[in-house]
Amino acid sequence: MKSVLITGANRSIGLETAKQLSEKGFFVYLGSRDLEKGKATVKELTEKGFQNIKAIAIDVTDSASIYAARKIVDQEQGKLDILINNAGVLGVNPQTAAEVSIEDIQTVFDTNFFGVISVTQAFLDLLKKSDSPRISNITSGLGSLTLHSDPTWKYYHVKTAAYGTSKSALNAYTIVLAYELRDLPFKVNAIDPGYTATDFNAHSGPGSVESAASFIVKHTATDDNAPTGQFFSNDIEDETGISPW
Structure with missing residues (x-):
């Protein structure tokens, strides 16, 4: 049985991803900062x-927690087949480039960027x-520099100096990691589940957690011919789902 670790899986998209992978026959480690909350969630499942x-x-x-x-x-497993770096924080609002504090940016980067690196290197x-x-780094369309430079993009005016920049980083x-592991059977990709209605954004997104999780699973539980070093987005309206960086 293949195993998967999902960080930040106690609710929303991470939780739904855990459910869908469980249904596909994976052994799922549901990552939660609070173990008791995680256990309560697993009991319900x-x-x-x-x-x-x-x-x-x-x-x-927290490096001690990671190790x-x-x-x-x-x-318990002796190996890990899939790592889904899903844990993330939005940070305080507003996040204007001129006024957001260094401390607020660092808080967001600690989870969204440095946290991913720490977990990836540990496992x-x-x-x-x-x-x-497989390594799937859960990102956002707000991390696309190309789209943010396009005034016709539907989210062009949604600029976040902490969250968006952390996802760009x-x-x-992800590109560097995929390159370094290119001669091994790894598939390393950035996956944007799309603008989804969750607690993260006060349920303002149009997408469902089921669709978001299904998109993550589609581009994570892949075969040997799947691409690596790509940026997939559930908000891209073509069959490839490939987003510009």
């Missing part, structure tokens, strides 16, 4: 018939033991 889901404590901004989670996965050796390792890291 089990009562609804979901199987092979286990809560695991992981705070992506404690890594130890559990190593002891990389376990992923290398998989026959088909994450996209850049």
Whole structure:
């Protein structure tokens, strides 16, 4: 049975992704900063018939927490097949470039950028033991520099000096990581689930968590012929789903 770790999976898109991967036969580590909340969520899922889901404590901004989670996965699985770096924070609003504080930017980057790097590096050796390792970095269309430079883009006026820039940095890291792992069977991609109605945005997005999670699963649980080093977006209206960087 293949295993997957999803950070920030206690609710919203991360939770729905855990459910969909469980239904596909994966053993899912449901990452949660608060282990008790994670266990309560898993209990509810089990009562609804979901199987092979286990809560695991992981705070992506805490190296001790990350390595404690890594130890559990190593002891129980001996490897990791899929890592979905889903944990993220929006930060305070407004986020104008002229006024947002360095402290607020650092708080967002600690989770959305540095947290992803910390988790990825900690689990990389376990992923290398998989026959088909996958790393999906959950990003946002707000991280696309190309789209942000296009006045005709529907979200052109949504500028966030902390959140958007953290996702742009994450996209850049994804490109470098995919390149470094290109000679191994890794598929490393940035995946934007689209503007989705969640607690994250006060349910302002038009998309559903089911659609968002399905898009993540589609571009994560892939075969050997799937692309790597790509930026996929659920908001791109063509069959490839490929977004400009």
